[in-house]
Amino acid sequence: xxxxxxxGLLALTTLATGCAFLRTxxxxxxxxxxxxxxxxxxxxxxxxxxxxxxNDKRWAADxxxxxxxxxxxxxxxxxxxxxxxxxxxxxLTPKELNERLKxxxxxxxxxxxxxxxIPKVTESRLTAxxxxxxxHKVMDKALEQGSYPVxxxxxxxxxQHWCVIVGKEGQEYLARDPxxxxxxxxxxxxxxxxxxxxxxxxKAE
Numbered sequence: 163x164x165x166x167x168x169x170g171l172l173a174l175t176t177l178a179t180g181c182a183f184l185r186t187x188x189x190x191x192x193x194x195x196x197x198x199x200x201x202x203x204x205x206x207x208x209x210x211x212x213x214x215x216x217n218d219k220r221w222a223a224d225x226x227x228x229x230x231x232x233x234x235x236x237x238x239x240x241x242x243x244x245x246x247x248x249x250x251x252x253x254l255t256p257k258e259l260n261e262r263l264k265x266x267x268x269x270x271x272x273x274x275x276x277x278x279x280i281p282k283v284t285e286s287r288l289t290a291x292x293x294x295x296x297x298h299k300v301m302d303k304a305l306e307q308g309s310y311p312v313x314x315x316x317x318x319x320x321x322q323h324w325c326v327i328v329g330k331e332g333q334e335y336l337a338r339d340p341x342x343x344x345x346x347x348x349x350x351x352x353x354x355x356x357x358x359x360x361x362x363x364x365k366a367e
Contacts, residue, residue: 193295194356197315198333200298205305206329206336208249209347214256216241216340221257227269233260236273239312241340242326243275243290246310246363249328252284256340259283281366291362300360305330309364313337315354325353326363 216222222234233240233256240263241256248254254262263269268279280290293300301311304327311327328347329336336347350357 194358195296197350197354197357200302202332203302203330209328210248213338213343214241214245214340215343224257224260226273227264228271229273231273238340239275239324242312242324243363245326245338247284247288250288250365252287286366288363289366293360296357296360304362309362312361312363313357314359315357
């Protein structure tokens with residue numbers, strides 16, 4: 163009996179690993195754009211001057227939504243959105259945003275953010291635009307309007323990661339990355355060569 167239990171656990175582990183691998187491969191097959199490009203712009207949006215690190219000890223151990231992950235392990239998106247909200251005048255830490263999203267049913271079971279919950283957790287002051295395809299045009303327009311693009315790329319090893327864009331110099335986008343404690347924004351091209359998704363956090367009209 164014990165033998166079959168062990169075999170069953172091994173099979174489930176293999177299946178889960180395979181599903182995660184396939185999901186990552188599928189995500190990486192999505193159309194991507196270069197991390198530099200678009201129009202030559204010289205924009206620096208209001209920036210709090212600090213990065214909300216996802217592994218900050220004040221919230222790193224907090225459960226991400228109802229998922230099995232934590233802000234420290236999988237909270238890059240929540241941390242990036244919290245920075246965008248703060249820069250747009252709704253001051254939120256990753257901890258506070260996580261708690262508000264939980265109460266507003268703002269997470270899918272995997273810990274993914276439900277974008278139409280952003281107005282609910284910001285007193286209808288902010289909203290989020292979902293763009294099905296990555297585009298320099300979308301990012302440039304957002305920056306010109308004082309909005310904050312949040313972009314997805316992949317870390318070494320195929321782990322999905324998000325950061326927030328706070329400006330642009332020429333064709334170089336400037337980013338704050340929740341895994342890096344930089345005093346100043348870094349160029350996006352220093353973090354990744356490709357972008358796989360773009361969302362925009364902006365003031366509600």
